[in-house]
Amino acid sequence: MTSTTDTRISIAPRHRLPAASFWTLTIAVVVALLALLPLGFVLWAAMVTGWEMASQLIFRSRVGELLANTVLLVIFTIPICAVLGVSLAWLTERSDLPGARFWSWLCVTPLAVPAFVHSYAWIGLWPGFNGLPAGVAISVVAYFPFLYLPLSAAFRLLDPALEDQAASLGLAPFAVFRRVVLPQLRLALCGGALLVGLHLLAEYGLFAMIRFDTFTTAIIDQFQSTYNGVAAYMLALVLVLCCFVLLGLEASLRGRSRYARLGSGVARRPKVARLGKWKYAALLVPAVTAAFALGIPVLTLGRWLIAGGAGVWRIDEVGLALWQTLAICMIGGIATTAAAVPIAWLSVRRPTRASRFLEGCYYLASSMPGVVVALALVTITVRTMLPLYQSVATIVLAYVVMFLPRALVSLRASIAQVPVEIEQAAASLGRSPGNALLATTIRLAAPGAAAGVALSSLGIMNELTATQMLAPNGTRTLAMAFWALTGEIDYAGAAPYAVLMVAFSLPLTFLLHHQSKKIAGR
Numbered sequence: 246m247t248s249t250t251d252t253r254i255s256i257a258p259r260h261r262l263p264a265a266s267f268w269t270l271t272i273a274v275v276v277a278l279l280a281l282l283p284l285g286f287v288l289w290a291a292m293v294t295g296w297e298m299a300s301q302l303i304f305r306s307r308v309g310e311l312l313a314n315t316v317l318l319v320i321f322t323i324p325i326c327a328v329l330g331v332s333l334a335w336l337t338e339r340s341d342l343p344g345a346r347f348w349s350w351l352c353v354t355p356l357a358v359p360a361f362v363h364s365y366a367w368i369g370l371w372p373g374f375n376g377l378p379a380g381v382a383i384s385v386v387a388y389f390p391f392l393y394l395p396l397s398a399a400f401r402l403l404d405p406a407l408e409d410q411a412a413s414l415g416l417a418p419f420a421v422f423r424r425v426v427l428p429q430l431r432l433a434l435c436g437g438a439l440l441v442g443l444h445l446l447a448e449y450g451l452f453a454m455i456r457f458d459t460f461t462t463a464i465i466d467q468f469q470s471t472y473n474g475v476a477a478y479m480l481a482l483v484l485v486l487c488c489f490v491l492l493g494l495e496a497s498l499r500g501r502s503r504y505a506r507l508g509s510g511v512a513r514r515p516k517v518a519r520l521g522k523w524k525y526a527a528l529l530v531p532a533v534t535a536a537f538a539l540g541i542p543v544l545t546l547g548r549w550l551i552a553g554g555a556g557v558w559r560i561d562e563v564g565l566a567l568w569q570t571l572a573i574c575m576i577g578g579i580a581t582t583a584a585a586v587p588i589a590w591l592s593v594r595r596p597t598r599a600s601r602f603l604e605g606c607y608y609l610a611s612s613m614p615g616v617v618v619a620l621a622l623v624t625i626t627v628r629t630m631l632p633l634y635q636s637v638a639t640i641v642l643a644y645v646v647m648f649l650p651r652a653l654v655s656l657r658a659s660i661a662q663v664p665v666e667i668e669q670a671a672a673s674l675g676r677s678p679g680n681a682l683l684a685t686t687i688r689l690a691a692p693g694a695a696a697g698v699a700l701s702s703l704g705i706m707n708e709l710t711a712t713q714m715l716a717p718n719g720t721r722t723l724a725m726a727f728w729a730l731t732g733e734i735d736y737a738g739a740a741p742y743a744v745l746m747v748a749f750s751l752p753l754t755f756l757l758h759h760q761s762k763k764i765a766g767r
Contacts, residue, residue, distance in 0.1 A: 270599070273587035277603050280610035280646045283621035284485065287613070290478040302479040311460050311480070315487060317377055318459065319445055322384045323438050329385065330392030330437065331430070332530055338400040340518045340527070348531040352393045353758045355538040356700075357750035359707035359724065360387040361450025362743045363538075365731060366545035368454060375455040383451060384441075386538040390754075391440040394696075395433035395658055403429055431498065432661065436654040439495040439608070443650055446487055447614050450709055450728065460484040461614040465710065468616060481617045485609060492608050496601065542747070546740050553737030562726070563741055570706055570722040571749065576637070577644035578702035582652040582694055584645050589656035607649045615711035618643050623714060640715040647711065648704045652697030659693020699753040706750055 291299055302308075336342045337349040358366075363383050367374055403426065449461045460480050467477040520527050550557065588607060591600035613621075622643055626634040633639050709724045716722070723742045730739035 269587045269590055270595075273591055273600075273603050276584045276587065276645075277606045277610075279642060280649060281606055282625060282642075283613050283618040283646060284610055286621035286625060287478050287481050287485070287617065290475065291482055294475050294479070298475070299479055302476050303483060307463070308480065308483060311458060311463055312483065312487075314377065314457065315446065315459050315484075318380050318384065318457075319442055319491075321377075321381045322388070322445060323441055325381070325385050326389040326392050326441050327434060327438060329389050329534065330396050331434075333389075333393050333534065334396035334400050336527055336530060338397050340520050341524065342520065342527055342531075343524065348535075349397060350755070350758050351531065351535045351539065352397075353390050353754045354535075354751065355386060356390045356703055357747050357754045358387070358539070358542050359450070359743075359746055359750075360384075360444075360448055361454060361707075361709070361724075361728070362542060362746065363387045364451045364454035365736070365739070365743065366542040369545040369549070369736065370541060376457055379455040380452055380457040382537075383455065384445060384448075386534070387451065388441045388444055389534075389538075391444070392434070392437035395437045395654070396430060398658070399430050399433040432658060435495045435498050436658060439491060440650060440654055442491045443488065443608065443611060446484060446491075447611075447647070449614065449616070454731075460487070461616075464614055465616050468620070477617070481613060484614070488609055492605050496605070542743075546744055546747075549737045549740040550744070553740060557738050558741050562721075563745065566721050566723050566726045566742065567745055567749070569720055570724075570746075573640070573712075573716075573720075573722065574702040574705045577641050577648070577705040578698040580641050581645045581648050581701040582656070582697040585649050585652035585656055585697060586694070589653050589660055592657055593660045604653070607653060610646050611648065611650050613646070615643070615647060615708060616714070618646050619711040619714035635715060635717050637717065640712065640717075643711045643715050644701070644705050644708070647708070648701045651700040651704055652694075655693045655697040655700060657693075659696070695756060699756045703750055703753050706746060 294302075333348075333352050337345045337352065342348065360383070363386060367379065367383055446459075447461055448459075449465055452459050452462050453465075460483060464477045464480045464484070467480065585607075588600065588603050591597075592604050622639055623634065626636075626639055706722075707724055709728055712720070712722055713725055716725075723746045727739045727742040727746070730736075730742070
């Protein structure tokens with residue numbers, strides 16, 4: 246009798262999906278369907294337009310010009326960000342660089358400066374700086390922290406024993422780095438590069454200020470100038486195809502390797518590389534980076550604040566914008582991270598075709614420009630759910646659609662570092678699958694969740710177009726006020742709003758830096 250019972254227990258799990266996986270998959274599917282609403286609306290608009298009209302709008306010289314601009318922007322910006330991110334991460338985590346802890350924080354700080362504020366700062370000093378060179382330069386200083394953060398965390402989690410073994414086999418230091426270290430950085434490198442690429446595809450304010458045309462700027466110009474929604478939706482379709490290419494490249498390069506090891510952290514601290522006579526020359530890398538990424542915004546904002554005087558600080562207007570911004574960032578950041586938990590767990594623990602498809606849906610949905618997401622949700626709510634029009638629920642859904650990848654990449658990397666054996670051990674001790682998941686993986690991945698909330702909140706604080714169209718009546722965030730004043734060429738009046746966006750983003754960047762340290766137990 247005992248033997249029969251044991252046999253049933255061992256065979257049953259093979260014939261059904263575990264309860265935790267089933268409910269996690271169900272929630273992930275629901276979130277994916279909600280996230281794909283704007284994309285579904287665009288496809289519906291294309292079908293209504295018809296092939297003849299759609300082909301005329303897609304296959305034209307203007308689309309070719311925009312595609313060339315977008316491709317050049319991506320192929321120049323991402324490699325530069327990757328090289329800069331790896332270099333800075335190695336210098337601050339694996340070398341005896343003077344003031345490494347200070348420089349590591351400065352490498353994250355540029356995330357506190359919105360991308361369009363970077364443009365505002367650069368053109369304030371060089372009004373004629375525009376086009377592709379300006380787009381690449383400003384994009385690098387604005388977005389390289391998306392690569393630095395996961396790379397620096399990955400460097401701290403590497404097991405130095407692997408490098409020692411490679412060195413004992415006669416490999417030179419550079420060969421050890423290329424053949425042992427770089428492959429272990431693949432998950433962080435691919436995830437960060439994908440985030441940078443998605444931001445390049447969807448960014449509007451940065452490129453609008455330097456007069457560099459991309460698909461996103463063309464879409465918004467199309468809506469604002471001619472109200473030709475059909476032409477804009479066709480441009481959005483091409484933009485989605487560009488995102489699909491990025492997703493395919495990231496998935497193929499990432500692979501399905503395991504990145505966790507049993508035990509907590511690494512066996513011992515890695516050996517610090519001695520820079521020797523190159524120590525102070527190496528300081529130029531973080532110093533020059535900080536000068537361009539932080540020095541230029543500080544210089545420009547300081548100049549405009551001095552020029553405007555105390556009169557630019559309208560306390561009632563500025564205070565209201567600040568309060569509304571903080572409230573909407575907190576709500577949106579928590580909602581976005583919570584929505585990303587199911588697919589992050591599935592992509593690491595159950596890397597099936599279904600989980601990879603769902604993950605791709607999330608990234609695909611987030612590639613839609615904010616204005617297209619907003620217009621789709623406006624149309625859907627007005628036609629089918631009028632009470633939700635310009636409500637908090639609708640704008641939070643827009644934030645979830647746009648910023649899921651930020652939370653997802655942080656959670657996925659954090660969950661990947663938690664050995665699945667811990668979760669299995671909890672289940673073997675009598676915990677239900679759901680309790681085992683919450684008690685082990687979710688708790689140990691809490692630093693990644695906090696980083697996801699911070700990253701999402703940073704994006705929400707700097708978001709402009711969707712907030713303008715979907716926010717409830719009377720809402721005026723810091724970004725909305727800043728953009729309205731710069732549109733009126735009132736750069737001095739816009740400076741206080743930019744300063745506050747930076748000042749209140751700094752604690753979030755500090756949290757990102759702190760949590761990335763906690764992941765490695767340092």
